[in-house]
Amino acid sequence: MEIAFEVKGRSLTVKLRGEIDQHCARELRSAIDGRLHENREVKRLVFDLERVSFMDSSGIGVILGRYRLMRDRGGETAIVNAQKNVEKLLRLSGVYGLTESAGRSRANG
Amino acid sequence: MDNMIRLEFMSLTQNEAFARSVAAAFIAPLDPTVEELADVRTAVSEAVTNAIIHGYRRRRGMVSMLLTLKGRLFTARIEDKGCGIEDIELAMRPFYTTGNRDERSGMGFAVMAAFMDGLHVESKVGEGTAVTMEKLISRREEECEGGAERESLEPCEGCAECESREPCEGCAEREKSEGLEAGAAFGKIENG
Incomplete structure (x- = not known):
């Protein structure tokens, strides 16, 4: 799993690549939380999942935890570009109801 | 199986x-x-x-x-x-x-x-x-067109075993619907 960050104004985009499961969840969590801590003015957190080929509910846990952090600072969380299989999981877990989602799934074309 | x-x-x-x-x-x-x-x-x-x-x-x-x-x-x-x-x-x-x-x-x-x-x-x-x-695990023919046809077409003896024979129509059909994988198999037979 690889993580890249992009800060634009008050928005932090987290670009993930690879497979997200329990094994990388802790690392992912602390990397994102570190960035959020450094950039206290960030009010919008965007998860770009375009290159995430696999995710299980450990990834949902990471997203939900970050959603709560953003909510506590009066910000919002968005998920973009999820592939079809990841999108199925996001829908099932109800994460889309909490976060803003944009961008069509690539697999849906 | x-x-x-x-x-x-x-x-x-x-x-x-x-x-x-x-x-x-x-x-x-x-x-x-x-x-x-x-x-x-x-x-x-x-x-x-x-x-x-x-x-x-x-x-x-x-x-x-x-x-x-x-x-x-x-x-x-x-x-x-x-x-x-x-x-x-x-x-x-x-x-x-x-x-x-x-x-x-x-x-x-x-x-x-x-x-x-x-x-x-x-x-x-x-x-x-x-x-x-x-x-x-579903059968593919339920999802793709021509799947039922593919199912009924067994590979002919020529494709499976004999290099000199032409592939039968059934195998040619399979190649179309199965794409790369079947294509690679034909390549092997022809080059072999």
Whole structure:
């Protein structure tokens, strides 16, 4: 799993690549939380999942935890570009109801 | 086609990727859809994660995985000798978790139930937990046009065995619908 960050104004985009499961969840969590801590003015957190080929509910846990952090600072969380299989999981877990989602799934074309 | 494999691995999170890859490879001969493959990978990952972080918690132990195929019915049984589950019904409720609520979604069993066709959990406190899941892998002809035709066309003797003969119409049809994989097979025959 690889993580890249992009800060634009008050928005932090987290670009993930690879497979997200329990094994990388802790690392992912602390990397994102570190960035959020450094950039206290960030009010919008965007998860770009375009290159995430696999995710299980450990990834949902990471997203939900970050959603709560953003909510506590009066910000919002968005998920973009999820592939079809990841999108199925996001829908099932109800994460889309909490976060803003944009961008069509690539697999849906 | 019936098949079975059993494997055991240490309760380390780095083995999750290994376990779900094994399950995916195991059902690959059935030519599952991309969605079915993803469903199985995800459900197996959930069950193995549960065994590692909830079954054994901070202890180390062995997780066993039994995969079987009976016809097109895939079954995965994932077992640990960990702490067991006191109240299975409660544990299976969406969003319920005994882990840190900020870290865990409590969605593991809900994902297994949604992505597979059957889910059964047996557990005894202090002895361990066994999760059994099954999924019927669909036949492709239900999804793609011409699939029924493909099914009925057996490879001719020429394609399978003899280099000098032309592939039969059936095999030519198969090549069209199966794309690269069948194309590569023809290439081998022609070059050989």
